[in-house]
Amino acid sequence: MDFDRRVDTCNMDRALEWGAAFDKERNTTLPQWLSGYRNRQPCEVLTTYHGSFNWSCSVRFNDGITWLVRFAVPGKVMDGDAKVAREVATMYYVKSHTTIPVPAIHHWGLSEDNPSGLGAFIIMDFISGVSLRDILTDETNPDSKILKSDFPNEKLRILYRQIADFHLQLYQLDFSSIGALSMGDDGRITVNARPLTLKMQEIEAHSGVKIAACENQFSSATEYFNYVAQQDLQHLHGQANSVDDAADAEAKLVFRHQLIASIPQFVRRDHDLGPFKLACDDMRYGNMLVNNPQDLNIVSVIDWEWTNIVPAQMSQSPPQWLMIRKPADWSSCDGDEFDRYNHLLDLYLDEMKKLESSRNTNTEDSLSHLMRQSMSDGKFWFHALIESCYDADYSPPWKALRKLIPNIDKHGYLPEPYRRAFVDKKLEDLATYTALWEAMQAKRETENKRKEQELENTIRRVLAEEPDNVPALKLASQMGIIV
Known part of the structure; x- marks a missing residue:
């Protein structure tokens, strides 16, 4: 599915306007404001970092202390205040409940708390390191979205042993409802916010469709999966250019309803009512820093935005980003990319098994066993569709699921008048959009x-x-x- 270029253009204008304001404040108002957090000790702005959703800059004070201040960029982030509040709660919680290296937060605030007018912010320790993404991708093609094929397995094992430990630690954290973490006035962190996923962010950012917020948290995986699948349907109906033509419109409508009808087949009944787990949609190599390319010691896991409490089975699926390119972007569900992914997964699960063995984890209940199981029962592909957006009926995860669902074409029956009305409406939308x-x-x-x-x-x-x-x-x- 294409993006709405009108929405993209307007959001780009917002981001550029914000960037101009940032450049204006960078060496004047910004250092003065930040020095106020350290008894007016003078500081200088060093380096600016441009990310997918945030701009950050390192700041060094006269006594040598270095901080990082990070802003959610309007136009790139649809709700900076909500994103930052949830991320801060997550960082505090993970830092206090695990040994995962998370930067210490010194101060943070919403848009109304920032006198510079640059919006929601987090001030944290500056961690010196090298992005794993830079190490694992082809130097001659920095925009490549696939892990380089000649990276040694021995070095991957060093990395996977550490990342598997992070996953095992997060998996030990149990929650009684699905939602997002929030911090109360008393500093207590609870699941008291509605989910805010990367999927919801990207749908609004590139289509203009704001996903209808749920009234509260969810108490079952079934309820949550239906809510997320309905987001895709709302997106399909709401985006003006969500279809290419009549055939494409009908195919996408049928696909979305068939996926909704198939949800019961992919819900783990023994985990439907909890406990639920903490998972970050943006967990990936690019958000992990290592000390150097030789030792590959992970010194920081950054960017905890889009972290939510989700059904346990989603944490029981292997990381989709092991190859960098995710399954929704593969060319097929059973080609070279799938083979490459399985090779990386074998390495990853082997390292996880070693950690589990050292911790005397029961084999049947082990996370490595459950991850392997999700590859065979289709939940890996199901979760890929739950997390991704802008998919169509020809996406690799859906093609993989179709092979596992008996009589798939009988699922999600749609009356002919409903189909015709939808197609007619979408063709009208498309014509209006084009003009x-x-x-x-x-x-x-x-x-x-x-x-x-x-x-x-x-x-x-x-x-x-x-x-x-x-x-x-x-x-x-x-x-x-x-x-």
Whole structure:
């Protein structure tokens, strides 16, 4: 499914506007504000880091202490206050209940607490390290979304032993309801917030469809899975360009209803009512820092955004990001990518088994056994669909599930009038979207030309008065202006 380019364009404008404000405040208001958290000790901003959802900068004080301040970027994050509040509660909880290396938080606040106007923020320890993503991807293609094939198995085992330990520790934490962690005024952290997943964020960010919030937390996996599957249906109905044509519209509608009808087959009845587990949607190599590429000691796990309390069976599935590229983005469900993933999974589960054995974990109840089981009973693919969005009936996880569901085409029966009405409505939406997007492009092109002409006139005026003005000459050269 394509993104709504109108929504993307507007969100990009918001992010660029925020970025300009950040650049303006970076070396003036920002250091003054941060020094107030350390008895007005002077500080300087060092390096700025641009992430998928956040911008951060390291700040060094006169006594050598270095902090990191991180902002949720409007336009990239749809609800910065909700994201930051949940992430802070998660970081405090994980740090106090596990030995996972989580940066210490010194201060944090919502948009209303930030006098710089830059929005919700977290101030934490700066951890020096190298991103695992940079080590594990091809240096000649930094945008590659697949783990390089020549990375030694011995080094992967070093990493997997540590990551498996993190998973085992998180798996020991039990909760009585599904939702998100929140911190009360008394500092107590409980499951008292509604889920805020990466899926909900991405649907709104690229389609403009704001997922209907649930009234409270969930008490069963079945209830939660139905809620999430309904999100995809709401997305399909709500995004103007969610279909390509009539055939695509009907196929996507049938796919979504068949998935909803199939949920009972993939719910673990012995875990349906809990206990539930803590899981981070954004747990991946890019959010883990190691001391150096040789030792590969993980010194920090960062970015705990999009962490929720979820059905236990989701934590009982292997990490989808072992190969970096997730199953929803594979070219097939049984090709080279699947084989490569299984090789990595064998290494990962072997290291997990060793840890479990050293801790005398019962084999039948072990997390490694349950993860292996999810690969054979289809829950791995089911969870991939629950976590992903913008999928269609041809996505690899759905193709894999279709092989496991008897008489799949009889599931989720839809009356013909409902199908026809949906298709007609989506084709109307698509036609309206196309016309509005073309008009929006034309308007922006006209506005850009006007701004370029104004800039050219200004450059010519400056050079007429100051022929040797270096900045103006440089801009003239960049714009191809002959003077």
